[in-house]
Amino acid sequence: MKITHSNRRRSLNEASTNPVFRGVLPFVSETGARIPPRPFTRIPASHPLPIPAPQPPSPSAPDTVVLNPLSLTMQHRSGMRDFDWAMVLIIMIVSALGVLQIFSATRDNGLFQGVWWKQIFYVVSGFALMWIVARVDYHALIARAYPGYFASIVLLLAVLIVGKRAWGSTRWIALPAGIHLQVSEFAKFAIVLLVARYLVDLRTDVLELGDALKLAGMLAIPMALIAKEPDLGTALTYIPILAVGVFLAGMRWKYWIAIGVLALVVVPLVLPRLQPYQRARIVSFLDPERDPQGTGYQLIQSKIAVGAGGTWGKGVTKGSQTQLRFLPVPHTDFIFSAFSEEHGFIGVIAVLSLYFILLMQVVQNGQTAPDRAGMYICMGVAALLLFHILVNVGMVIGKMPVTGIPLPLMSYGGSSVWSTFLMLGLVNSVRVRRFVN
DSSP: OOOOSSOHHHHHHHHHHOGGGGTTSOEEOTTSOEEOOOOOOOOOTTSOOOOOOOOOOOTTSOSSOOOOHHHHHHHHHHHHHHSOHHHHHHHHHHHHHHHHHHHHHTTTOTTTTTHHHHHHHHHHHHHHHHHHHHHSOHHHHHHTHHHHHHHHHHHHHHHHHHOEEETTEEEEEEEGGGEEEEHHHHHHHHHHHHHHHHHHHHOOSSOOHHHHHHHHHHHHHHHHHHHTTTOHHHHHTHHHHHHHHHHHTTOOHHHHHHHHHHHHHHHHHHGGGSOHHHHHHHHHHHOGGGSTTTTTHHHHHHHHHHHHTTTTOSOTTOOHHHHTTOSSSTTTTTHHHHHHHHHHHHHHHHHHHHHHHHHHHHHHHHHTOSSHHHHHHHHHHHHHHHHHHHHHHHHHTTSSOOOOOOOTTTSSOHHHHHHHHHHHHHHHHHHTTTTOO
């Protein structure tokens, strides 16, 4: 009979009535003499199992605990082993393709020539940031989610007051060494932690509408500040983090239907209040040929570049739309258009496959997270990355309005790259603590 430790009392009672344990198996002393086994005593169901009394500390025991250096080394090696190296490999490949395309798109551009060196610096430092965040326990970061949220609001207010204005908007804070930080990108990190902290604190399997509205109101504050810059595209990236969070928290379907109906009513009321350039982008999205030399120029040239790539592409530095400057900002928002022209359908499929694997890695880490907080973090990051990819790729092929949402890990920009690496560091922080009790 196999005795399991899941039910100690039943195992002992069964052992007391089993002849195997009542003397069939002999007990032999050191001299070889047979010793009769001691009979088992049946334990009644109402009898409490003995619990060992706590031992008082020894007077000679030290007040401090001395850690074994070998155990620390083993823990460090365990963290290294549990790091998502498949994700790291995918990030390296996608980032390298991004640097290559930035080099090709800016090779003969006097204004942006050489920015691919900066992109290499952003990527390398981004890996360092990801490693640092992964080494920090995500529970410690979630515990500071509210201070991080309020700090983000203060910084967003500072952008509106002392921020640098460029390209018709005020989005950056100038720092020494020519570095400009886009605070709205780093606020995504705080929003992911905020959503996870708020939903975990509710301690419920069914999210009520009132709780969801409170969380939406908290996110509406930074979104309104970002839209004021104006940067509506970045403000909209916070919505998928909220949507995935409340969905996983168990909000009832009747509330989702009500939200959908409310959106259909509110959208027509919001459209007249948009900025003139925002309304022009919507019009050009619906009918780019209406103003081919104005608001529809970017979308038309982007679609030409994508179609010109064919199956295998024209080759690095050989894309006519990219090299002849017909394609606007081919190293930032429209980098996927330039990549499609020079690498063709095969290159597009390869990059989209890499993004798909990256997203599946993030989702898999969320599924194996040790608690709900880790799950909310990973799924929030996955939703944000998916939104970026869908909107950017859809934009360059005419399926989405033109926005300033960059393509993760490929588009040029320090704030975008660092923000992405910080959030991927959060995912790895969850992963390396899967087996920590």
